[in-house]
Amino acid sequence: MNLAYRDTREFVPVDADKGLDRLTGAMVSADSLAPAGYTRLPKCKFCSKYLESETNIGTCGASAHEPKFMAYGDMTAVTCEMFAD
Template sequence: MTQLTFRDTRDYVAIDVDKGIDHRTGKLVHADAEAPKGYERLAKCKFCKHYQAEDANNGCCTAASPTFAAYGDMIAITCEDFTAVH
């Protein structure tokens, strides 16, 4: 698996589009900074087997019929069809 950025981990809480708080350390971090190894990946559409990318940021969810528009960074914690890809 590729190294995660903070914005893709469960321990990150966004303050704005550029920075947030790392819950493990309580420190302010940049969203796109590389997270240390061992951080858990957040369930997002881009990490689901049902997500079909159409460009760098947008795609569709193929789990439902009919399919619907989705974006890769959409958080999928409550999605019943989320199936992680490794």
């Protein structure tokens, strides 16, 4: 799977456009492709329960609340107990 640096655990953001590659120490563009083998960061857009309604905006289908809460695809889900691949 081709992942952008911003979607990997090996990316340390510096600002909205760039960050550090944790393994090499190099400054990289957040949108450039990360090398193969980098770990995918849990984000709503990768969750099987995320229901996208517009580009990068949707709802969390795992939520027990009604109405379901709004979520955006790039939201980090590292601590989400409902995250499912």
